[in-house]
Amino acid sequence: MENQVRPLKMMGKLTDLVNKYWQDVWKSKKEGELVAWCSGMSPFEILRAMDINVVYPEAYGGFCGVAGISTGLCQRAEALGYSQDLCSIIRNSIGAIHGTPAKEQENLIYGGIPKPDLLFCETYCPGVYKMWEKYSRFYNVPLWVMERPRMHDAFSKEKGAHFVKEGIDELKEMVLFLERLTGRRFNIDRLSQSLVLEREANRLWWDSLELCQNIPAPMSVFDAVSHIFPYYLYRGEPQAVAYNQELKSELLDRVAQKISPMVTEERYRLYWDNLPIFFKLEEHIKKFASYGAVPVVAMNSFLYGSPEDMDPENPLESIVKLSLSVPGNRGLKGRIEFLGKLVEDYSLDGLVMQRTRTCLLNNMGQDDIMKALTEKTGLPAVVIEGDLCDSRLYSDSEFNQKIDAFMEILAQRGSRRN
Numbered sequence: 001m002e003n004q005v006r007p008l009k010m011m012g013k014l015t016d017l018v019n020k021y022w023q024d025v026w027k028s029k030k031e032g033e034l035v036a037w038c039s040g041m042s043p044f045e046i047l048r049a050m051d052i053n054v055v056y057p058e059a060y061g062g063f064c065g066v067a068g069i070s071t072g073l074c075q076r077a078e079a080l081g082y083s084q085d086l087c088s089i090i091r092n093s094i095g096a097i098h099g100t101p102a103k104e105q106e107n108l109i110y111g112g113i114p115k116p117d118l119l120f121c122e123t124y125c126p127g128v129y130k131m132w133e134k135y136s137r138f139y140n141v142p143l144w145v146m147e148r149p150r151m152h153d154a155f156s157k158e159k160g161a162h163f164v165k166e167g168i169d170e171l172k173e174m175v176l177f178l179e180r181l182t183g184r185r186f187n188i189d190r191l192s193q194s195l196v197l198e199r200e201a202n203r204l205w206w207d208s209l210e211l212c213q214n215i216p217a218p219m220s221v222f223d224a225v226s227h228i229f230p231y232y233l234y235r236g237e238p239q240a241v242a243y244n245q246e247l248k249s250e251l252l253d254r255v256a257q258k259i260s261p262m263v264t265e266e267r268y269r270l271y272w273d274n275l276p277i278f279f280k281l282e283e284h285i286k287k288f289a290s291y292g293a294v295p296v297v298a299m300n301s302f303l304y305g306s307p308e309d310m311d312p313e314n315p316l317e318s319i320v321k322l323s324l325s326v327p328g329n330r331g332l333k334g335r336i337e338f339l340g341k342l343v344e345d346y347s348l349d350g351l352v353m354q355r356t357r358t359c360l361l362n363n364m365g366q367d368d369i370m371k372a373l374t375e376k377t378g379l380p381a382v383v384i385e386g387d388l389c390d391s392r393l394y395s396d397s398e399f400n401q402k403i404d405a406f407m408e409i410l411a412q413r414g415s416r417r418n
């Protein structure tokens, strides 16, 4: 029987919501409202509670990658002197912002990125920090830099509590900075209300991910990377809650009817490490589907932390705890434990480790994690050389050869559930 790729019905709503987000940001900018650029887990909740619009330049790289225009934008950044070794998500943004002539920017996807009035950079990787300094000089706008210490395995509880306290102090300083800059008063009750909505949307998202423990899984990693965007763009707003509620309902229907997103019969269930290779999404879905294999879970899908860490009664503390506790910010042992649990909870048959050539952060420890997991679980693993936004750093033939060989191993072993 032929395999059938079945995108979620929510796909249409997703497209509409993402379009609306960019239209609204552009409209606000034209009407003179403030626009802040944020990196990573920057406390956008505080900005929104002060009526400041939020844009994520790194996420723009993902959109450009899926649209197939990111390599061209990376090349524009290189023409300005940036090395091809620099992260392609960052080069993509530079190519759009600095490498595209002003009169051509409106032809970019979503009309490009509206100019910032202020910048908030969480320094989660070295390239990000240097680029944000550059943006600040280029646009001559204030830059607020936040630290997020990695929660190493050996840290004591006291050390963790110390970082939370430091983070809260940092947020309080940020609030004073914003009050001075905008002349507006910060309202903590408004922040608490937005956290109520954020927690609700997050809980629904985690429910949706947990539904993928069913056999067959109703959604693949390749779906999740798209359907997380409403939560990402509308965190703390009712749109994210409504979207995730509908998403969960559709997934529940699929579970009841045993509908898989990619295959007629789900033979193998895989872990996918790192983000997908954006410019190859559709081809990769078809490749895995041809073997009846579905990547059903990725650590990246849990990127925004757990609803358990959100307490609207203590909003500043929640924001800090959320940022520190996300799986990707843990030490090696913490990440291995997290993934080891995914292997069991999601009944996995193998591990696909995507090595993003230009990402300094996500590749860190990947070999150690793979070794520990294969030893602990006995599962086979394959490393895919790839990149998020630069297609010159990826080879179709290499990908296909590696996946073909990996599938042979899976076929010899059979799926775990058998």
Ligand code: SF4
Residues within 6 Å of the ligand: 058, 087, 088, 089, 090, 124, 125, 126, 127, 128, 358, 359, 360, 361, 362, 388
């Ligand atoms: S974490 Fe990786 S992909 Fe993200 S901005 Fe840093 S280097 Fe680029």
